[in-house]
Amino acid sequence: MCAKPTGIKIIAANRKARHFYEFLDFIEAGMVLTGSEVKSLREGRVNFMDGYVRISSGEAYLSGVHISPYVNAGYAQHDPDRERKLLMHAHEIRSLKAKMEQKGLTLVPTKIYFKHGKIKIELALAKGKKVHDRREDLKQKAINRDTEREMNRV
Template sequence: MAKKKKIKSPSSIALNKQARRNYEFIDTLEAGLVLVGTEVKSLRKAQVSFNDGYINFKDNEAWLVGIHIAPYDHAGYTQHEPDRPRKLLLHAAEIERLKAKTEQKGLTVIPVRLYFSKGKIKLEIALARGRNVHNRKDELKNRDIARDTARQMVDY
């Protein structure tokens, strides 16, 4: 009898924690990244910062801008530039669709998380709309109310 192969879930490298707090996600996509060797080694050590990352569209290509991948310690003279724009690997139709939607008022494309999938580094991106302070406060209030009612229903 043959053994069943275990399907591993993608292991996460880094997560943009501010994204879900500051944005309302409309759609999410998986994109590949064009990286150099020292960037991959640095990402394996999870040395990445999503501080002000966003996706820019230029010449029918998508570029990841504002992500800081720290230099690899043991690279020698072949070091990468930490803050360089990185090309995203997406289909042309996906790029056109995202570009058209970002031209609408208030929509942007942001990086959500980096992870390994089948030995490749993937980036989850999201088409999102920015939230203001009042929306965030209302969401927190509604979440607290839902949690309290769930507790009361268990006790009842």
């Protein structure tokens, strides 16, 4: 028998974020979107390389995410760079805000995906890497790649 489908379809992933940030924790949230934004996301037309989450007055907002306008939307186009409200429980927002203020952390979007027909976003509580940390990571990856290559050769 084949495995049951999970109902998750990844729309976009922020792979560069792993290069610039060290992830500490992951959170799933919903987003308040318009119809043309949903259709544009179905086509995968999103860029969230510079995205981040801003918390103000007890609500979380996603900023810096560009959802391209839907081609067939007609006169009701959405603003591609608007702030989008995130749907999270109030206690989650309070705890995230406390962590962000106390430790100097930030919330970065890592994935946007469909989960059982609803658009969800995966956020990572992250700490920025310094330049020397990024260089060390690249060196370590190169060393691991070379050792794997040597092990496969033997």
